[in-house]
Amino acid sequence: MSLEKIPVTIITGFLGAGKTSLVRHLIENPAGRRLAVLVNEFGDLGVDGDILKGCADPSCPADSIVELTNGCLCCTVADEFVPTITALLARPEPPEHILIETSGLALPKPLLKAFEWPDLRTRITVDGVIAVADAEAVADGRFAPDLPAVAAQRNADESIDHDTPLGEVFEDQVACADIVILNKVDLVDAAGLAQARSTVQAESPRPVLVIETLEGRVDPRVVLGLGAAAEADLDARPSHHDSHAEHDHDDFETIVVTLPDHATVTEVVGKVEAIAREHGVLRAKGYVVVCGKPMRLLVQGVGTRVRAQFDRPWTSGEERVSRLVVIGQKGFDQAAVTAALQG
Numbered sequence: 001m002s003l004e005k006i007p008v009t010i011i012t013g014f015l016g017a018g019k020t021s022l023v024r025h026l027i028e029n030p031a032g033r034r035l036a037v038l039v040n041e042f043g044d045l046g047v048d049g050d051i052l053k054g055c056a057d058p059s060c061p062a063d064s065i066v067e068l069t070n071g072c073l074c075c076t077v078a079d080e081f082v083p084t085i086t087a088l089l090a091r092p093e094p095p096e097h098i099l100i101e102t103s104g105l106a107l108p109k110p111l112l113k114a115f116e117w118p119d120l121r122t123r124i125t126v127d128g129v130i131a132v133a134d135a136e137a138v139a140d141g142r143f144a145p146d147l148p149a150v151a152a153q154r155n156a157d158e159s160i161d162h163d164t165p166l167g168e169v170f171e172d173q174v175a176c177a178d179i180v181i182l183n184k185v186d187l188v189d190a191a192g193l194a195q196a197r198s199t200v201q202a203e204s205p206r207p208v209l210v211i212e213t214l215e216g217r218v219d220p221r222v223v224l225g226l227g228a229a230a231e232a233d234l235d236a237r238p239s240h241h242d243s244h245a246e247h248d249h250d251d252f253e254t255i256v257v258t259l260p261d262h263a264t265v266t267e268v269v270g271k272v273e274a275i276a277r278e279h280g281v282l283r284a285k286g287y288v289v290v291c292g293k294p295m296r297l298l299v300q301g302v303g304t305r306v307r308a309q310f311d312r313p314w315t316s317g318e319e320r321v322s323r324l325v326v327i328g329q330k331g332f333d334q335a336a337v338t339a340a341l342q343g
């Protein structure tokens with residue numbers, strides 16, 4: 001067995017920023033490395049894993065793409081994370097580089113702490129933390145502090161935290177990153193891009209490399225092989241949750257909605273746009289049956305931006321059913337969202 005530690009790249013970033021797109025690009029352009037991928041997402045539909053397995057490559061075959069859908073990776077370290085990594089390392093041809101795609105709500109720092117686990121720390125190292133950000137969302141100020149709360153409290157208790165739940169997750173992810181990928185450059189103009197860049201720089205406690213991308217396309221040599229050993233550098237990566245050992249995901253809620261078959265793609269897309277517009281849904285994704293079509297429709301909503309494409313035929317052993325994972329902030333009207341999607 002080699003004494004060299006196997007490098008692991010952690011890919012973080014808010015819901016729908018483009019993490020899976022980046023991982024997919026790296027699988028397709030591995031720069032000579034034999035890769036393995038661990039993907040963690042909310043909801044048990046396994047959409048990301050399915051997308052990634054769809055582009056499996058000899059350098060990263062489908063059985064090297066492992067999905068962990070039982071909740072947050074960093075909260076299931078002993079039960080899920082350690083055994084999964086251990087099994088990957090025990091393969092006859094172990095991976096030369098491991099990519100971990102966290103869920104969009106995950107805080108990367110607790111995951112970094114998992115690398116201190118005795119079984120792991122001598123065998124793997126965190127090569128780098130990459131935070132993917134949606135340039136349009138950042139430019140729009142969707143992760144900005146809650147300004148009315150700041151104003152109301154200005155003369156009161158300075159220690160009160162005025163960040164919105166979205167802001168906190170974004171800040172933690174950027175603060176932990178070695179590189180920030182500003183993705184979706186097609187959705188912003190030059191001024192928006194400059195705004196997004198300066199917001200990222202302002203949130204980062206250290207100088208951070210910011211790279212602009214379309215669909216996560218970046219030269220793998222720029223993001224892999226950083227040698228950051230981030231697990232040994234935790235103090236430089238502040239988190240909102242440093243003061244308490246535990247963290248939770250109570251600020252957000254996830255539901256899975258079963259839908260009827262739809263007559264047209266436009267009808268589905270219209271519904272997903274409407275739940276974002278009217279109920280503040282942050283993310284919706286899953287597969288939908290469109291009447292008369294042998295292919296399944298992959299639907300992806302990020303706020304009111306919705307993409308839908310037929311990705312592959314339904315297979316004979318597969319239940320032809322339409323299901324979407326829907327994520328919103330705590331308290332979103334789940335009954336109304338369900339009714340809107342099922343109506």
Ligand SMILES: Nc1nc2c(ncn2[C@@H]2O[C@H](COP(=O)(O)OP(=O)(O)OP(=O)(O)O)[C@@H](O)[C@H]2O)c(=O)[nH]1
Nearest residue numbers: 014015016017018019020021104184214215300307
């Ligand atoms: N316009 C545009 N859309 C993009 C770009 N990159 C990704 N998308 C779309 O954004 C949606 C979300 O992309 P993903 O790569 O799944 O994002 P993610 O961060 O993995 O999402 P979660 O795992 O749910 O948090 C998909 O519909 C993508 O096709 C881009 O550069 N421009």
